[in-house]
Amino acid sequence: MLRRRGVPVALASVRERWTAFAGSFVALCLGVAIVTAAGLAYVSAEPRVPDRLAGAPVLVRAPTPVQPDGVFAPDRAWPPEEAEALARRLAGVPGVAAAVADRSFYAQAVIGGRPVGLRADLQGHGWAAAALGPYRLASGTPPAGERDVVVDRELGLRAGEPVTLLTAAGPAAYRVSGTVDGPGFYVSDAAAARLAGGVRVIGLVTEPGADPAAVEAAARAAAGTRGTVLAGDARAAVEPKHDSRTRWIGTQVLAGMAALAAFVSVFIVASTFAFGVAQRRREFGLLRAIGATPRQVRVMMYGEALAVGTVAGAAGAALGIAAASPMGGLLVAAGFEPPGFEVRVAAWPPAAAFAVGLVVALLGTWAASRRAARVRPLEALREAAVDERPMPRSRWIFGIAFTAGGVVLSVLTVSAGAEAMFNYGIYTAMALIVGLTLLAPAVVPPLAHALTWPLGRARGATGMLVRENARVAARRTASTAAPVLATVGFAMLITSMVQTTAAAFAAGRGAAVSAAAVVAPDGTPGLSDAAVAAAGAVAGLPGTVYHGDTPLDALGLTPGALRVARDLRAVAGDLGRLRGDTVAVASRPAGELGLRPGDTLPVTFDDGRTVPLTVVAVTSGAPASLLLPRDTLRAHDPSALTAEAYVAGGATPPALPPELGARVLSVAAYAASADAEEDRLVWTFTLVLVGMSAGYTAVAIGNTLLMATSGRRRDFAVLSLSGATVRQVLAAVAGESALVVTLGTLLGALAALPALLGLRAGLAELAGAPVELVLPWPLLAGIVAACLLLALAASVLPARLAVRRR
Incomplete structure (x- = not known):
């Protein structure tokens, strides 16, 4: 019968228990909508004729x-x-x-x-x-x-x-x-x-x-x-190059949004179907008892996933098309797309997103369908409500492997270079989040037992119920704690990493400057020569030159500016000879080009002229690949602006006329604001990703608790018959929800901290000074509070309805 009516049975199953599939539907719908809108914005982000x-x-x-x-x-x-x-x-x-x-x-x-x-x-x-x-x-x-x-x-x-x-x-x-x-x-x-x-x-x-x-x-x-x-x-x-750079940043944001949407959708669909299998073991046992084969059970579950994926994909594609234009406006307002950017509707991004939704639905169902197919005839009919074997062997293997890999990566983060350090930190947290999520059914019971120890000694049955339910229903508790774990871990990692790195770089900038004050642009893209002269400051004039087909960043310096750069030193040659058509080359490009003092380096300047420059020094700690005399660079680039200027120690900076577009800052204020626009873009991108992650967590928590609460009507009936009041039942349910959010928060922090501690140690080693770990407590507290409120609403309200019906 199931062989002939596999598709109708799957559709009937979706219709009968649509609340169990609501979370998967919402996750897939949102995922397809985000991928659609991001795809439309991506194909629209093409260069424009100025x-x-x-x-x-x-x-x-x-x-x-x-x-x-x-x-x-x-x-x-x-x-x-x-x-x-x-x-x-x-x-x-x-x-x-x-x-x-x-x-x-x-x-x-x-x-x-x-x-x-x-x-x-x-x-x-x-x-x-x-x-x-x-x-x-x-x-x-x-x-x-x-x-x-x-x-x-x-x-x-x-x-x-x-x-x-x-x-x-x-x-x-x-x-x-x-x-x-x-x-x-x-x-x-x-x-x-x-x-x-x-x-x-x-x-x-x-x-x-x-x-x-x-x-x-x-x-x-x-x-x-x-x-x-x-x-x-x-x-x-x-x-213009700044428009190209803005579009490039926008594509990174869109790619990150689409990837996160697809990944988290798989996560939610997998957790929803896995928890559904745990609740439907009796149903699968009955199907096996009347002759259904394991393959037929898997086909039925794939049919359910396709039904949900098809409807959710169609709705998500339509929603994404509607949201694409407003998203384009938000991208421009946030600085991720240049002015004038408009989203154009094309056919293939929604179609591709729809296909991605179906693939995500099937991938999320794969593990759950295999577990459902392993249910033996009549096995589930004899099974008690206690999770005797909440974890299969494969989950143990992968969970331990990912956790061990995360520990190893946290150690490697400390000794990694500046470019690889952040990648190692992210990989560390990702590995630990995946590992702890896989091990959650095994980790949650002892951790819950420890956290609820005071409840076991408290008077009344409510605390005992909370403690025992968390212990015996490990699968349910772990399924609810897992999305909190992932969100808190991801949010703590990415927000703390961004703010710690920004603070470390600001401290490094301040430590590298030996000046009384810094002159910075005020309402202008840079400082004019008049502003630098009026402040009595020394400054480097930035520019870009070409050696053959290779662009190199250059900095034009005066002898006074050379003295201000605290970490600059010559490892070969003499910086005092930097005058006329000469150049000092940083160690890395000097090694790549095979340059030594006395060699000739032909460079093409901004005005198109190619000039052979004599290498007078190879430098360490240089702020640019090439250092040239300021007059030489200015002669070939009359429109270059100075990024900042430095007032020598002991000097009192004069008041600058507003028309110069310059302001005098303390070294600390300059260090904190030098990359303000870059920090703003990074922080905005971070909040977008954290917000998306929190939104998906809301879907996962709400769906899991709704499923779990609807399946506990018999439990509530037994409690009522035993003399428990409605208030006591709801208090127990609320206590369980608060416990799982606490468990997820602790495990998420446990996943993020090794990566953050490794990052802090690595930054301190690079800076040669202690680096403070910055944790955005208000943001993290808000995320945890939102998870808690949602968990209470998704569990207490359905429980109240279930108790009243009794």
């Missing part, structure tokens, strides 16, 4: 090597002479009205005495580049003089009015010659050539009626190997 270049049908880009994933170095520029010659050749291409070399530089308006309109991309341009927008004059005339500028009409300035522009050199007075209907500050092309670095893009403005495809082909022939011709959507390759 608005200010969108008016040029064809762009020619300087040859730039392919960069590794996660690296966002500026593109290599043409040398000035080559850029001009190439622009002249491209201007002669049939159908091209103008070939415009895009020269961009840092510029920011000072309104009301303070810089306004902070943006990551360069806002200063030569007037010719306005045609690439295309932006047209809304009023006034194009800039003609050295101090003329055309501004965005949204600033509210009129032609003829004065305006102060802050550039890399400092604030300067300009005259508004006109306004345009787009963002940016447009100076004369001659002024832009002095203010900007190299030319990386040449835009082709075509004549009316010109064939873009023909122009593209002719431009490709004219550029040869010295330029990459881009047309149509391919022009998105020149999007």
Whole structure:
């Protein structure tokens, strides 16, 4: 009979006990919804053609090597002479009205005495580049003089009015010659050539009626190997690097959300079906007794999983499509996607998410179906309510293996390098969480016995009931404690790891600076030369240079800045010889490139010029791969900004005019705020993952307790017949729920602490100073309290209904 009616039996089983499958349904529905929304956001997160270049049908880009994933170095520029010659050749291409070399530089308006309109991309341009927008004059005339500028009409300035522009050199007075209907500050092309670095893009403005495809082909022939011709959507390759980095961060967030959703869905489905098998042993025994084979029992359970997965997958896909657009807005608001990002609906992400939901349902059911198939005929009919064998041998083996692996990894975390330390910490906690979850049915009874020891000595039967139920129903107690264990362990690990690391790095930054105060940007992306000079500070000028196809971070230093860097020292050569066309190379790149003092290192600067530099020292503790004289780097990169400047010890920093966009901070305040934006993004990502984990925990706890409570109606009836009042029954149920949450919290902390202690020891070894372990107690307490409230609601309310019905 079961062979012929396997599918109808599975469907009937789902209909009959739908409350038992509610948790799996909700988990799969949410998982598919998250995967759908994340997939739609992922496929929509493609590079966009910058608005200010969108008016040029064809762009020619300087040859730039392919960069590794996660690296966002500026593109290599043409040398000035080559850029001009190439622009002249491209201007002669049939159908091209103008070939415009895009020269961009840092510029920011000072309104009301303070810089306004902070943006990551360069806002200063030569007037010719306005045609690439295309932006047209809304009023006034194009800039003609050295101090003329055309501004965005949204600033509210009129032609003829004065305006102060802050550039890399400092604030300067300009005259508004006109306004345009787009963002940016447009100076004369001659002024832009002095203010900007190299030319990386040449835009082709075509004549009316010109064939873009023909122009593209002719431009490709004219550029040869010295330029990459881009047309149509391919022009998105020149999007600003900060937008590329933001999109890359967003993809990491989306991938993490989708992976966590799939993993936790498997976890919940597996725990739900496993607990369901424990409750349905009598049913499976009866099926076996009337002739059902183990294979037929497995097929029935797979049918139940497919039924739940199909309905949940369809609902989740629809929910994900509806949630995708709001998710896109949240990603932009949180800084995980660039402005202008919009989610587009495509067919394959919901279809793929639906398929993932079915696979997750089947994977989660696999172990439970095997256990159900092992039930022998009539075995369950004779079985008592006590869990005589709550754990199979395979669970013992895997549980011990994962736990032992976690202990070993915690030891390795201490001696791991800076890059591997965090991975080891995460692997440690993951292994211990999995190991303790697998061993929970064996660990929970003795731990519960110890925790409830005072209840055994208390007067009344309520404490005794709580204690004995936790002991004899190990499977039920472990199934409820497991999601709390996973959530508390994961939350404690990831939040403490982020905050401990941030605090350690801040302390390291402060210890590495020997200065009385630090000058930091205030409403600007960096410090101008005028701000550094006004503060009487020393500073390094950051930049990026190329050695062949390899980008290297560089720092331009003065002799005074060399003295401020506390950990910097020469392991070979002499840093005192750093002047002119010389360079000091950090130990790691020096070893990779085989460089020693006296060797020559050719580098290509921001302006596209390649200069052979003489290596004068190999350094240890350097803040960049290459150290150069500040004047040398400034000569090749007139738009570079200083990240921070240092006021020498004993000096009193002067009050800085607000128009400089700089503020004076103590060393401690600077150390805490230097990576504020990076820390904010990491913390936001952390809260997203913790929030998702807590949400899934809510589903798991609620479903497990609902299933367990509905299956205990006979227990409640026996207690009532024995004289227990409704209040006493509910008190016992509430006590059991509070106990399992406590057990899960303790085991979760036990899983996370070895990883965190190993991380703290490793950070202390790297920093050479003690590192304090930072635990976000309010957040962790909130998670535990939420678990407790949910557990009480999911157990006490159904128990009250069950007792009243009696």
